Amino acid sequence: MSEQNASQIPQSINEPNKHPERSRRKRSRRELLKTHFGFDSFRPNQEEIIESVLAGEHTLAIMPTGGGKSLCFQLPALALEGTAIVISPLIALMKDQVDALNANGIMASYYNSSQPSEAQEEVLNNLMIGQLQLLYVAPESLWNLTNYFQKTEISLIAVDEAHCISAWGHDFRPAYTQLSRLQDEFPQTPIIALTATADRATQDDIMKQLRIENGKRFVSSFDRPNLYMEVRPGQQRIQQVLQFLKDKENQSGIIYCLSRKSTEKVAEKLVAKGYKAKAYHAGIEAEERSRIQEDFVNDRIPIIVATIAFGMGIDKSNVRWVIHYNMPKNIEGYYQEIGRSGRDGLPAHGLMFYSFADVVQLRKFATGTATEAFQLAKLERMQQFAEALSCRRKALLNYFGEHVIQDCGNCDICKMPPKYFDGTVIAQKICSAVARLQEQEAMGMVIDVLRGSQNAQIFEKGYQNIKTFAAAKEIPWKDLQQYVIQLLNQGVLEVWFHEKGRLVLTPTAKQILFEGKKVRLADLTQPEAVALTKEKTPKKRKDLFEKLRTLRTKLAQEAGVPAYVVFSDASLEDMEQKTPKTVAEFAEISGVGRAKLEKYADVFLQVIAKHQDAMESKVATHERSLQLFEKGFSVTEISNKRGISENTVYGHFLKMKELGHTIDLSQFITSEEISAVQKAKQALKDAEGLRPYFDYFEEQMPYWKIKFGLFLDD
Template sequence: MARDPLPDLQRIFGFPAFRGVQEQVVTRVLAGERTLAVMPTGAGKSLCYQLPSAMLDGTCIVVSPLIALMHDQLRAATAVGLRAATLTSVDENRAETRGRYLDGELDLLYVAPERASTADFRDLLTRGRPALFAIDEAHCVSEWGHDFRPDYRLLRPLLDTFADVPRLALTATADAHTRADILEQLGIPHEGMIVAGFDRPNIRYAIRPKDNSTRQIADVVRDTPGPGIVYVQTRAATEKLAAQLTQITGRPVRAYHAGLDPAVRAKNQADFVASEDMVMCATVAFGMGIDKPDVRFVAHAGLPKSIEAYYQETGRAGRDGDPAVAHLFWGAEDFARARQRIAEVEEHRQPGERQRLGALGALVETAGCRRAILLRHFGEHPPETCGNCDNCLSPPAAIDATETARKYLSAVFRTGQMFGATYIEEVLTGKSSERSLMNGHEALSVWNIVDGAEVAMLKPVGRALLLKDALRTNPHGGLEFGPAARALLKGESTLALVEPPKRERRRRGAAAGANNPADDPLFEALRGTRRELAKEAGVPPYVIFHDSALREMAALRPTSLMALGRIAGVGQRKLDAYGQAFLDTIRARG
């Protein structure tokens, strides 16, 4: 019978109790069972294999998709006293690591799926003692998943070679279809699946149409203190936006994309991980390898690939449990480009891709709760309102725009389905030009039929028609009918526009909530001590202690190592290494 894990949880990690489904997962692992754990980001997935690695006889083999992620987790594991190593192409101590594994001196060994699926690695494991296989980011195993990695599908022979060794698959982003595929591909029984739920209640979701997106994102960066990530759709745009945000906001902003010089990319990432205020403008190449808990905001400067991708990317905010905010700025052109990409993929994949795009459309255009749509997508049954998304906090008005939509579609049709949105608006508002005269469009029945307040509705109506696939763009940028146009023109469907509430400028910090106690000099002094210790140790500040631990220190003002050790997150190794320095800071500010 496995021993009680709670004493080790307290000793190693400094936590008096498990969170959520952690105890269920750890109990199954210690009992030698096969398990799939679907847990939201920030729910403590890594603890579900790190704790057993210290309790089981042998080494936990962790399959992880990115070297940066492995090295980040290596730092965190080492900081709490676990014996851990990585075996990657960039590690120069590979021979030493193999020796440590064979000598039984490792609790954790992190490897990429490409290495884990080789015969050489399988041979290495047979000469030692694997105690557990942990497959992190397990959604990568599924072709249905949004981050498919073919090498994940080659792991099954390795796992079956050690059929008696427990296996634990972990993911935060898997719908029902993907979960079923993970179970099948990794040989985990259906009864071994534990789904903790997908809700991240500390993240506030806010979604708006683009309207000068540089200014919109600059407002987010200016208003929200703490580290942040801005996802941009092209490599060139990351560098351009980073320069603009630096100039506009005065904050430290860096760029990250796969085309950067490797040394520059690595330095930007390292500086961001260590920073308490840096913003990173990045393509989606950035993020999965970052386990930074104190990211206070994530902003999307365009449409993500899918709801799964959106959930995972926004989930990089607020992993420490403190308030965070996720902004998405979208344009109709994003949906047009996405439909074009779908048309270019293999035919058998197109229905699934269209379904994903439709789910994104429902998310951005809803007048209801954003969180409810997200959670329903993952098979949950949430309340109708969450109280922490833009629509719940400031319910938008809905406008019946059906008549304007019909005028817009009529103008597209009568001008030959070949002109762009700007020209269609000119025709509808009677703006004469050389082009309208030459084409004879000023004689059309749709010429100058929109005026007054209706003029302001044309741009959002055009955007909504593209979103609903009533309009599409041709390769030359002209508008043409999509499959949903006919029903609107025949009066068989309607178009409602969501009118976003007026934006009110907030004081800096209000966007994400107050993650720092107001006017508490002791808290800031403890952060200063943490920065110094982190610099000396060569690790990011959060590896020393999270802000939540510092807040508790500032509130309780412990006067002894024993009292300090009772604070959540202060395990024995960290107490021994850093406890006295924090006690000295507390005493100095008596």
């Protein structure tokens, strides 16, 4: 459909969205959440962000990778009349999200330059007749479609991966800078910008560039507690990788390398050791790259060895580990890349190798660029993180302005902590120097002042006259630098990169200076090298999980979508644990909404039922009877269900009691009956077997009850 033809479509088909009032569907947010996405509750901040968008507010949402950002615009798109425009940077990301939405019964499409003209025309036709709830477009394609947008109702505009708009962001993309025009083209439409990785300067810049400075800002916790973080020295990396992979079976994982050559070299060595692995980088033909990515997404290739270009457009939820073969160039990139693992909330592992050679190489990459000083400052902060001697999660969260006090217990430092000493006085001196320098100086100058250095710059600025000049002259320069780095990693200080790297105090620093808060610093004496210990072998998946995974793969192949679009690993684990037997029980599984319930309940329930039957056949008959009783079945129900007599069921209970299992037999026989059996025992001293007892009671007491009475008498 040409733009000229679009201009001839009568406006009565879909009136333009000219009014700030947001028309809403009647269903509640939670009903939409369960019906379309299969979840019973929102994650932190999701509901508040959704309400902000529904109220017509411009919104900035900073949420961790895997924290549920997409839902913050997808659910409002269902609650509001019209079509939501989603600006997304990568074609693969659009396709994956549209596949997932369609699988949940949501009308969504994407429009980009990779589509044939017929497909583009179909998308635009659906847009014009009001058949799309969400339309994904690349920023480069956006302005070619404004004529269509003006003739339909646009409910909201979502700018995904919004850090791409900011020069301070780690993944700046020039096409995003044109998005400042959105306010002119859609003055009454709420804009929501979303990203997982933006420090304070980047957040401010995003809002400024989009001209939504007065909008609401939501910064969710950056914490991903399911991610284990570890840094190792960069010696013998390939041997360490092979050791790491020994217990990972067919788990999906990504290995990031700095160079194309490294990706190929590492992939070759893994293949030689029997692993299914592929290299991925920009030098590979586009068609082959696309095939490799699809094989990874569809679980045909579990390991990808890639440059950092890989992964941004992948919504694969079951990546279990990420290895950085080389140190990343900044913390934002590191955080985003490890965040590609464990998106389903299950345990995941981030391993980074670090050596000074990585630092040298990354410095070369930054040298001569337009933002050289800025990049080098961020690289230095990344190096400080790699060399951290305190909890890595604290260091990571504090970097993003989320000040935490407790150690996480789920990183290499917490698992094997160094020796600490009371560093409160040193911390007070450092914080005092930063304060007396009006928080205007970078780390080097702060250390020089504390050491009492006699350099020209100090005397030019008059810093020799401040109270903290030479306050730490007894501490070597390098050691003092390490203590400052520890305070940065502990969230006592911050670096403002966008303002010449000056050090500023956090609320924690003020507690140290004025409220007597204690500080622990790590002893800088290097401990002896510790031999790498073999990780504990994780418990193997139960047979049921593998059966469900096989079914999921089959269904995904038939539908032509990635396996996780059918169900995530977390959903399969929930099925494994709950073993639903009915459609109603299946509806309670995490990730099962209305569309997936209708489409998949029967086939998954069949696999679960067959598995349960097979498991039951392996269980001893007496054990099975007790299992059913413990699940709430009565003796009569067990008898009917298993096709055995009630007498046999009671016999099974007695057998299990004799084997040491906990079952109270007295619930089946009264104390009077037990006394009667005891009397019969005295009267029938020489009797053999149970027949004399049965005759004694004139056939009025069943054999099983006689057995119980004799057992309880003993």
